[in-house]
Amino acid sequence: MKHVAVVGTGYVGLVAGTCFAETGNQVICVDIDKAKVEKLRNNVVTIYEPGLEVLFKRNLREKRLHFTTELAEAMESCDIIFLALPTPPGEDGSADLKYVLGVAKEIGKLIKSYKVVVNKSTVPVGTADKVRAAIAEHATCDFDVVSNPEFLREGVAVDDFLKPDRVVIGSSSERATEVMQQLYEPFVRQGNPILVMDERSAEMTKYAANSMLALRISFMNEIANLCDKVGANVDMVRRGIGTDFRIGKHFLYPGVGYGGSCFPKDVKALIKTAQDYEYNFQILKSVECVNESQKHLLVQKIEAYYGGREHIAGKKFAMWGLSFKPNTDDIREAPSLVVIHALLEMGAEIVAYDPEAMGHVKQIVGDKVTFASLAEDALNDADALIIVTEWNEFRNPDFNSVKKRLKHHLIFDGRNVFDNHKMKELGFEYYSIGRPTCQL
Numbered sequence: 013m014k015h016v017a018v019v020g021t022g023y024v025g026l027v028a029g030t031c032f033a034e035t036g037n038q039v040i041c042v043d044i045d046k047a048k049v050e051k052l053r054n055n056v057v058t059i060y061e062p063g064l065e066v067l068f069k070r071n072l073r074e075k076r077l078h079f080t081t082e083l084a085e086a087m088e089s090c091d092i093i094f095l096a097l098p099t100p101p102g103e104d105g106s107a108d109l110k111y112v113l114g115v116a117k118e119i120g121k122l123i124k125s126y127k128v129v130v131n132k133s134t135v136p137v138g139t140a141d142k143v144r145a146a147i148a149e150h151a152t153c154d155f156d157v158v159s160n161p162e163f164l165r166e167g168v169a170v171d172d173f174l175k176p177d178r179v180v181i182g183s184s185s186e187r188a189t190e191v192m193q194q195l196y197e198p199f200v201r202q203g204n205p206i207l208v209m210d211e212r213s214a215e216m217t218k219y220a221a222n223s224m225l226a227l228r229i230s231f232m233n234e235i236a237n238l239c240d241k242v243g244a245n246v247d248m249v250r251r252g253i254g255t256d257f258r259i260g261k262h263f264l265y266p267g268v269g270y271g272g273s274c275f276p277k278d279v280k281a282l283i284k285t286a287q288d289y290e291y292n293f294q295i296l297k298s299v300e301c302v303n304e305s306q307k308h309l310l311v312q313k314i315e316a317y318y319g320g321r322e323h324i325a326g327k328k329f330a331m332w333g334l335s336f337k338p339n340t341d342d343i344r345e346a347p348s349l350v351v352i353h354a355l356l357e358m359g360a361e362i363v364a365y366d367p368e369a370m371g372h373v374k375q376i377v378g379d380k381v382t383f384a385s386l387a388e389d390a391l392n393d394a395d396a397l398i399i400v401t402e403w404n405e406f407r408n409p410d411f412n413s414v415k416k417r418l419k420h421h422l423i424f425d426g427r428n429v430f431d432n433h434k435m436k437e438l439g440f441e442y443y444s445i446g447r448p449t450c451q452l
């Protein structure tokens with residue numbers, strides 16, 4: 013059993029803290045957001061993440077999981093301190109380290125015995141050295157800094173954390189590496205590796221992984237766009253290439269672009285790191301550029317359908333899906349926001365539905381969008397349905413009811429949720445991404 017402190021209780025910190033408690037450790041989570049800590053202390057999970065609530069409540073009840081706003085309180089008894097703090101993009105695209113280095117400085121003032129300080133935030137190469145220096149400014153005891161990037165995906169975060177494909181530990185200290193290996197041993201029992209490397213390689217691994225994944229998506233989006241032009245079907249192409257084991261079948265789905273708190277900012281940050289070292293990371297610049305265009309694709313298809321933006325004023329659209337991907341309430345960099353802003357600007361009316369993310373979108377758009385409490389209700393009298401996020405509940409609707417409620421049997425699908433042959437049989441005009449359009 014270890015005593016673990018986790019600083020920052022967002023998507024990563026709360027999941028990590030809960031999962032460390034679940035494997036028998038004593039965990040104290042720190043956050044500066046008083047309201048958040050209050051809720052967590054009162055047994056309320058602050059994010060939507062499948063499977064988290066059960067573990068959270070059990071570990072809170074069994075007193076392995078604690079919450080505080082006081083960093084000093086957390087520093088008293090812990091052996092390991094995780095930093096799960098935001099690293100948002102600064103104006104020049106670089107990751108802003110003010111949260112990480114600010115907390116590191118405070119930690120230096122507070123610690124009185126040996127600690128392993130672990131950076132779990134996604135941070136540019138060289139940050140471990142900066143964290144070490146920030147702590148060392150005031151520290152009067154020994155400590156080690158470890159880079160331990162996180163690879164969990166929102167929506168399956170608990171599963172990913174409990175059964176990671178790999179754990180990366182960047183450390184030049186044997187003592188710290190041993191502590192980390194002991195902590196992670198329960199998570200890799202099924203044989204997935206713990207990879208020990210130097211701090212810089214660990215930091216780079218995280219950016220390389222996210223950039224490679226973003227690249228796959230932008231590549232498939234371009235293939236889909238070309239399929240549209242040449243009359244091929246990207247579903248077939250995806251299967252055709254995914255069966256090659258060197259390519260693999262995952263992460264080949266075209267759509268309305270990648271969103272989320274990480275791909276957009278991490279791609280930007282790696283481009284900036286390259287610039288800092290006078291390296292022109294051409295392919296990554298294209299990945300970003302393709303993604304920006306892709307977020308506008310659905311609106312372009314709608315404009316083309318109506319013969320120009322001037323014909324969109326006064327049209328009413330039902331929108332299914334707002335979160336940047338299914339199974340999360342997260343709307344950071346969500347393509348839905350781009351679609352909403354563009355359509356509102358053209359004078360359209362939008363009635364939106366999302367199982368988890370409507371509250372967050374309402375905070376941004378207020379009354380400019382109407383929110384329906386059921387997916388079907390959003391359809392009433394709409395000129396068309398637009399699908400932006402592929403929540404499972406959208407996959408098999410009562411199509412008769414959809415037809416009855418929509419004014420026109422018209423669907424623009426940004427996630428290829430439906431089979432386009434079936435849509436034709438059902439009598440819908442159906443536009444999707446990289447697949448032949450079904451026209452009536």
Ligand SMILES: NC(=O)C1=CN([C@@H]2O[C@H](COP(=O)(O)OP(=O)(O)OC[C@H]3O[C@@H](n4cnc5c(N)ncnc54)[C@H](O)[C@@H]3O)[C@@H](O)[C@H]2O)C=CC1
Pocket residue numbers: 019020021022023024025042043044045048096097098099111114115132133134135162163164165166273274
């Ligand atoms: N969200 C994700 O799926 C993943 C995120 N990451 C990385 O992990 C890091 C954290 O990301 P998220 O958990 O999504 O962020 P988040 O924004 O959900 O959570 C960050 C938390 O830190 C708190 N905080 C800010 N300043 C603080 C301070 N001085 N002391 C204590 N708490 C403070 C905030 O109140 C917030 O609760 C980022 O670097 C991100 O790139 C890595 C892998 C996956």
Ligand SMILES: O=C(O)[C@H]1O[C@H](OP(=O)(O)OP(=O)(O)OC[C@H]2O[C@@H](n3ccc(=O)[nH]c3=O)[C@H](O)[C@@H]2O)[C@H](O)[C@@H](O)[C@@H]1O
Pocket residue numbers: 134162163164165166167222225229262263264265266267268269270271272273274275336337
């Ligand atoms: O660093 C991070 O924060 C995390 O970023 C991503 O996880 P996440 O952003 O939660 O979600 P993904 O499932 O990767 O999806 C990201 C975006 O890509 C899009 N996507 C994904 C897959 C695909 O085939 N096509 C596609 O357009 C999704 O719709 C979504 O908008 C990575 O998958 C995680 O490994 C990583 O830890």
